[in-house]
Amino acid sequence: MKVTTRLTRTLRIARKIAWAILNRNHPVLVHLIPMRRCNLACSYCNEYDAVSRPVATEVMLARIDKLAVLGTAVLTFSGGEPMLHPDLDKLVVRARERGLFVTLITNGYYLSQERIEKLNAAGLDHLQISVDNLEPDESSMKSLRLLEPKLKWLSEHADFTVAINSVVGSGIRNPDDALIVARRARELGFMSSIGIIHDDRGQLRALGAREMRVYDELRGFSRRSILRFNHLFQDNLARGVGNDWSCRAGARYLYVDEAGLVSYCSQQRGQPGIPLLDYGKADIKREYGTKKSCAAYCTVNCVQQTAILDNWRSPQKALAMLPIKAPRLPSAPAPAPPPDRVLAG
Numbered sequence: 001m002k003v004t005t006r007l008t009r010t011l012r013i014a015r016k017i018a019w020a021i022l023n024r025n026h027p028v029l030v031h032l033i034p035m036r037r038c039n040l041a042c043s044y045c046n047e048y049d050a051v052s053r054p055v056a057t058e059v060m061l062a063r064i065d066k067l068a069v070l071g072t073a074v075l076t077f078s079g080g081e082p083m084l085h086p087d088l089d090k091l092v093v094r095a096r097e098r099g100l101f102v103t104l105i106t107n108g109y110y111l112s113q114e115r116i117e118k119l120n121a122a123g124l125d126h127l128q129i130s131v132d133n134l135e136p137d138e139s140s141m142k143s144l145r146l147l148e149p150k151l152k153w154l155s156e157h158a159d160f161t162v163a164i165n166s167v168v169g170s171g172i173r174n175p176d177d178a179l180i181v182a183r184r185a186r187e188l189g190f191m192s193s194i195g196i197i198h199d200d201r202g203q204l205r206a207l208g209a210r211e212m213r214v215y216d217e218l219r220g221f222s223r224r225s226i227l228r229f230n231h232l233f234q235d236n237l238a239r240g241v242g243n244d245w246s247c248r249a250g251a252r253y254l255y256v257d258e259a260g261l262v263s264y265c266s267q268q269r270g271q272p273g274i275p276l277l278d279y280g281k282a283d284i285k286r287e288y289g290t291k292k293s294c295a296a297y298c299t300v301n302c303v304q305q306t307a308i309l310d311n312w313r314s315p316q317k318a319l320a321m322l323p324i325k326a327p328r329l330p331s332a333p334a335p336a337p338p339p340d341r342v343l344a345g
């Protein structure tokens, strides 16, 4: 990556962080879904289908314009698999034209040298890939072996920054795989992040002894790790301890699904369920001050990271009662689990 590109990007994000701290009346991070369909079918995921069509490009462009009007700082294309959208590059270009910092969460299967160059040309700022294991298994095909060529192309050609997310928690067969994935990320000059497995409502499932050892070792990689921004949250969750924080979803973080509805997050879809094109400053103000009953054991990393900007100010007074579950500790007898989910963002 060119030094000038890196410097310009650092300046842009620094300005956005400063603006987010000074002004609380706009979204800091939005996850926007251009495509619910995915080419994979990870067993822990319920954020995809196998049939849906891409959202029409004109509709997506109108949503991006609206997010710019709301003052969004960072826009992340997520899915499903967003790279299945035929006009993803156009969407990235429009978001950059509207002054947004643009990122992409992908399973990486559609990356090629040519595709990476096109994303460079479109102006993508950052890309995140989850790598779940070393070898593909019945729960995930996102293995280091299959993705290794793509990761090498990214390290050679990408003008955008790259982060590799690895996961720990029950349901992952070999927790030690996450260490090898994080080491490989470091060798390739990428950032790394770690996701803790959560249940079907984004709620905590505490780590067992083996996973905890891996988690502690991953913490040691913190220099180039996204984990460093919210390690206290993550440390508590790994140990099954809740966090006292104000979830600002619906205000500082928005999840906009393929139907264009604003939800709190991928784990609370349909709440508040207001069309993005009708969403306004009054909604942002209301949700900023609304406590979410699912906050204590929430594992949704990106919303927690966003909340750090506001933790020092205004307590929340209203309350949104959302579905929650008590944390399941590793020693507790567990009923048959629902499909697990890991949030990549």
Ligand code: SF4
Pocket (backbone or CB within 6 Å): 038, 039, 040, 041, 042, 045, 046, 047, 048, 079, 080, 081, 107
């Ligand atoms: S986790 Fe990602 S790659 Fe796997 S099925 Fe869900 S959307 Fe697709």
Ligand code: SF4
Pocket (backbone or CB within 6 Å): 201, 202, 247, 248, 249, 264, 265, 266, 267, 268, 292, 294, 295, 296, 298, 299, 300, 303, 322
């Ligand atoms: S606390 Fe916020 S981010 Fe976490 S599950 Fe609830 S609404 Fe979503």
